[in-house]
Amino acid sequence: MFGKQLYTPSYVPTGTEVATIETSKGTIRVKLDAAGAPIHVANFCELAIHGFYDGLKFHRYVPGFVIQGGDPNTRDMTGEDVARGVAGPDGRPGTGGPGYCIKGEFATNPNNSHDDGALAMARSMDPDSAGSQFYFCLGPQHGLDSGYTVFGQTLEGLDVISQLRAGDEIIHIEIV
Secondary structure: OOOOOEOOOOOOOOOOOEEEEEEOOEEEEEEEOOOOOHHHHHHHHHHHHOOOOOOOEOOEEEOOOEEEEOOHHHOOOOHHHHHHOOOEOOEOOOOOOOOOEEOOOOOOOOOOOOOOOEEEEOOOOOOOOEOOOEEEEOOOOHHHOOOOOEEEEEEEOHHHHHHOOOOOEEEEEEEO
C-alpha cells in the first residue's frame, strides 16, 4: 500500500452505531467505538452502507486467534475455493481492499483492547494500510493491541463468531 494517499471517510459517526452483521452462520451485533476509532468506524459504516461487504466471504480462520473477512477478491468465489485459498477472478483471498488506506488509530485509541469478540481492522506491515478487511478475536489477543485498531466489541453473537470458518459468507451488514 506504499504511496497510497490516506482516505478520509465522509461518513460522520454519531457515537451510537451498532453493526448488525448477517452471516451464513447467524447474526452478530457489534457496538462500534466512534470515540476511540472515529476513522475506522466511519470507514466501516461507509463501506457497509454502500453494500461493499454484501456477499463477501470470510477468508482467514486461525483457531483460537481470529476469523477475518472483508476482502472484495472473495465476492465472485465459492466458499470452497476461498477456504482452499485458491486465486479467484480478482486475485487471491486476503490480498484485496477498497482501493485506498486509512490511518491507523491503535496508538490513540484508549479502548484498543483485543478482548474476546473484539472487532478490529487488518492491515499490512504499514501501520496506515487498513482498508476493508476486518477480523473478530477468538479469545483475548492482547499481543495485537499495540499494532492493530480495535473499533468495536461484540454485543451478541459470540456463539456465531465461534462457528465461522473460511468460506462462510457475509450476507449483509446494517448500521443502526
